[in-house]
Amino acid sequence: MSGLGAAAATRLAADGIDVITWDLAPGASFTVDVTDASAVSAAATQVGQIDILVNSAGIVGPNGPLWEIPLDGFSRTFEVNVMGTFNTCQAFVPGMIERGWGRIVNLASIAGKDGNPYMSPYSASKAAVIALTKSLGKELATTGVLANAIAPAVIETPMNAATSPEALAHITSLIPMKRTGQASEVAELIAWLASDRVSFSTGAVYDISGGRATY
Structure with missing residues (x-):
């Protein structure tokens, strides 16, 4: 566990939440490959009911002009970032709907x-x-389960070690606050969205970008 996932786990635990972590890296509660739907389903059965799901597993993927991106690199980025989120939502959303809160x-x-x-x-x-x-937020709108997304600008995490220095310099230069974000700052937003303090927001995207966001 590292980066935003680790920061979110620490922040949620500070609120008294019993946190269970999934990762392929050492230190997680369970070793799970979120791109493997069968493995996710099996791990979800083992974990049982949960009330909060934070999907933070992600990779940067290959850098370069689109026409030079290797197909396997493009596919792998979608497998982790999109299918990983899809798989965990499929595994846990039905239980949240059944209990009327999530x-x-x-x-x-x-x-x-x-x-x-x-x-x-x-x-x-x-x-x-x-x-x-x-889409998910609209589908769940009357169930008591809220689904929202966070859109950070560049954050100081180990994941950015895989970003080319040129790309990293460019995306940092776009931030009006002239600095990268901290994982702890994103974790605060996650903690709020994971709480009862949010009750009339679903299917929304919350920017945390140091002023970069334009819409």
Whole structure:
């Protein structure tokens, strides 16, 4: 566990929430590949009922001009960022509906709105997460289960070690506050969206971008 997932787990635990983490990296409660629907279903059965689902697993994917992006790199980015979110929602949403309460927070990106140059796989996958969340939020609107997305600008996390220095410099230069965000800042927004303090918002996208967002 690292980056936004680890920060969210720490922040939610501070609110007294019993946090269960899934990851392929050491230190998680369960070792689960979220791109594997069967593995997700089996792990969900083992975990049992949950009230809050935070989908933060993600990869940057390959950097470069779209016409030079390898097909397997493009596909892998969608498998993790989109299918991972889809698989966990499929596994846990029915139980939330049955109990009449739930909070789903999907990690998208400002790249899903703006489209970062030389990051077409990542940008397109995060746009898909935004659209998925909007659809899901409407489908759940009368159930007591809320689904919202967060669209951060560049945040200081280990994931950005995979971003080329040129791409990282460009997307950081777009932030009017002239700095990258901190994982703890995003975790605060996740904690709010995962709580009873949110009651009339679903299918929404919350920007946390240091002023970069333009719509």
